[in-house]
Amino acid sequence: MILSYNTNGLANLDAIHAFELLHDIGYQGIAITLDHRLLNPFTADAAQQLEQASDRLQQLRMRSAIETGARFLLDANVKHEPTLVTADPAARANRIDFLRRAIDVASMLEAECVSLWSGIVRDGAGDCETMDRLASGVSDVLCYADERNVVLAFEPEPGMFIDTLDRYADLLDELARRRLDTSRLRLTIDIGHLHCMGELPIADKLRQWRDHIANIHIEDMRAGLHEHLMFGDGEINFPPVIAALAEIRYAGLVNVELTRHAPIGPAAARQAYQFLKPLVDLQTN
Numbered sequence: 001m002i003l004s005y006n007t008n009g010l011a012n013l014d015a016i017h018a019f020e021l022l023h024d025i026g027y028q029g030i031a032i033t034l035d036h037r038l039l040n041p042f043t044a045d046a047a048q049q050l051e052q053a054s055d056r057l058q059q060l061r062m063r064s065a066i067e068t069g070a071r072f073l074l075d076a077n078v079k080h081e082p083t084l085v086t087a088d089p090a091a092r093a094n095r096i097d098f099l100r101r102a103i104d105v106a107s108m109l110e111a112e113c114v115s116l117w118s119g120i121v122r123d124g125a126g127d128c129e130t131m132d133r134l135a136s137g138v139s140d141v142l143c144y145a146d147e148r149n150v151v152l153a154f155e156p157e158p159g160m161f162i163d164t165l166d167r168y169a170d171l172l173d174e175l176a177r178r179r180l181d182t183s184r185l186r187l188t189i190d191i192g193h194l195h196c197m198g199e200l201p202i203a204d205k206l207r208q209w210r211d212h213i214a215n216i217h218i219e220d221m222r223a224g225l226h227e228h229l230m231f232g233d234g235e236i237n238f239p240p241v242i243a244a245l246a247e248i249r250y251a252g253l254v255n256v257e258l259t260r261h262a263p264i265g266p267a268a269a270r271q272a273y274q275f276l277k278p279l280v281d282l283q284t285n
Contacts, residue, residue, distance in 0.1 A: 001216075001242075001245050001246070001250050001251065001252065001253075001254045001280060001284070002028045002029045002063055002251075002252065002253050002254065003026070003027050003028060003029065003254055003256075003273065003276055003277065003280060004022075004027055004028070004029030004030055004031055004063070004065070004253040004254060004255040004256070005022050005027050005029075005030060005031065005255065005256045005269050005272070005273075006030075006031040006033060006067060006217070006255050006256060006257040006258075006259070007030065007031065007032050007033050007035075007038055007067075008033040008035070008067065008069065008070070008257065008259045008262070009256070009257065009258040009259055009261050009262050009265050009268060009269065010022075010262065010265040010266070010269065011035075011037070011262040011265065012262065012263075012265065013038075013265065014037060014038060015032070015038050015039050015049065015052075015053045015056075016052065016053065016056050018030065018038070019053070019056050019057060019060055019062060020056075020060070021266055021269065022062070022269060023060045023062060025269055025270055025273050026273055026277065027062070027269070027273060028061075028062060028063060029062055029063040029064060029065070029253040029255070030057075030062055030063075030064050030065075031064070031065045031066075031067050031115075031215075031217075031253065031255035031257070032053075032064055032065070032066055032067060032105075032109075032111075033067040033068075033069055033070055034066065034067070034068065034070060034073070034101075034102055034105065035070040035073055036070070036072075036073060039053060039105060040073070041098070041101035041102065041104070041105060042073075042101075050105060050108050050109070051108075053109065054108055054109050054110075057109060063111075063112060063253060064109050064110075064111045064112065064253075065106075065111050065112045065113050065114075065115060065153070065215055065253050065255065066102050066103075066105055066106040066109070066111045066113070066114045066115065067115050067255075068098065068099060068102050068114065068115060068116050068117075069115075069117070073098070074094055074095065074098060080119065080120070081119075081122075082094050082095050082119075083095055083117075083118065083119020083120065084096070084116075084118055084119055084133065084134050084137035084138065085118055085119045085120070085121055085125075085130050085133050085134050085137075085161050086119065086122070086133075087122070087123040087125065092133065092137055095119075095137065096137055096140050096141060099114070099116060099141045099144075100141065100144050102114045102116075103141070103144055103145050103148050103150045104148065106148075106150045107148045107149065107150055111150075112151065112214065112215065112252055112253055113150070113151040113152060113153040113186065113188075113214045113215050114145070114150055114151070114152055114153065115152075115153045115154075115155055115188045115215050116141070116152060116153070116154060116155065117154065117155045117156070117157045117160055117162065118134050118154075118157070118160045118161040118162040118171075119134075119160055119161060120159060120160050120161070121161050130161050131161075131170070131171070131174055134161060134162070134171065135171065135174045135175055135178060138152075138154075138171070138175065138185065139175070139178065139180055142180065142181070142182070142184060142185055145184050146181070146184055150184070151184050151186055151214050152184055152185050152186065153186045153187060153188040153214040153215040154168060154171070154185060154186070154187060154188060155187075155188035155189075155190060155193075155215075155217070156168050156190075156193060156197075157190075157193065158193055158196050158197055158226040159226060163197060164197050164199060165187075165189075165194075165199055165205060165208075165209060168187065172185070186212055186213065186214030186215070187209055187212040187213050187214060187215070188213075188214065188215040188216070188217060189205070189206065189209065189213055189215075189216055189217070190216075190217035190218075190219075190257070191216065191217065191218045191219070191221075191236065191241055192217070192218070192219045192220065192221030192228060192229075192234070192236065192257075193217075193221070193226070195221050195222075195223060195234070195235065195236050196221050196222070196223060196224060196225065196226050198223065198224075201240070202236070202240070202241050202244070203240045203241060203243070203244035204244075206241070206244040206245060206248060206250075207244060207247070207248060210248040210250070213248075213250060213252070214252060215252060215253060215255070216245070216250065216252065216253065216254045216255060217255050217256075217257045218241075218254055218255065218256055218257065218276070219231070219234075219256060219257050219258055220232065220233050220234030220235070220236050220238075221234045221235070221236060222234050222235050223235060227260070228257055228258055228259055228260055228261075230258065230261065230268065230271060230272070231271075231272060231275040231276070232275065238275075238276075238279060239279055239282075242276075242279040242280060242282075242283055243283055245283075246283035246284060254276070254280075256269070256272045256273075256276070258272065
């Protein structure tokens with residue numbers, strides 16, 4: 001497993017400075033949340049920024065994943081909107097266009113995956129209608145990912161339409177019913193989310209889904225409260241989690257996600273590394 005850090009916790013740094021900071025701390029990977037100030041795929045100089053980022057990542061020998069959870073990139077007024085379950089078809093098309101751009105970024109950077117999620121149902125649509133919207137959007141994005149040879153990693157997110165691993169299984173069932181090839185649709189598991197949603201024991205869930213996991217997010221959390229916390233400030237017992245990842249021979253990125261710590265991002269990144277590195281070393285040495 002490779003310790004990595006999500007740039008949504010380094011909101012005040014540009015891409016190159018974020019790469020260099022994390023590399024100097026000891027991280028060997030970075031989860032890049034595309035956002036206004038960090039590899040925004042809608043800017044006029046996006047291609048130039050991406051080329052510079054690719055060169056620097058190669059120089060630093062850092063692995064990467066692409067994250068699509070920027071809060072106000074597509075809509076300056078409503079967090080995370082539009083999504084793949086938004087009522088307006090044109091708005092859903094905007095999200096699909098963004099995800100395609102994220103796939104292009106991942107292809108250029110040779111990233112491990114593009115992580116994505118469903119979104120919140122805001123119009124009162126029923127389960128069948130919402131699943132139809134989601135499955136249709138995922139199908140479109142999957143086809144594009146296949147063309148670009150990029151893996152997608154779907155993340156169950158508390159409060160969203162797909163909020164648990166069981167609901168992720170429902171999505172897979174719907175896509176299978178539509179006879180879609182889902183070999184490129186893998187799974188992002190957020191350790192804190194599992195604890196928040198009562199999907200326990202966490203180690204057992206990692207073992208159960210071992211063949212689907214392409215991406216891991218990690219932070220501390222309390223049961224029933226979706227708030228990303230510094231390690232030690234929540235309720236999670238982390239040694240069994242790291243041991244389970246070692247047991248299943250997970251070789252991908254373990255991405256620290258501390259969005260709310262962005263004002264103290266560099267210090268938070270160091271503190272998280274100092275907590276996790278000994279646990280990982282214990283299992284890998």
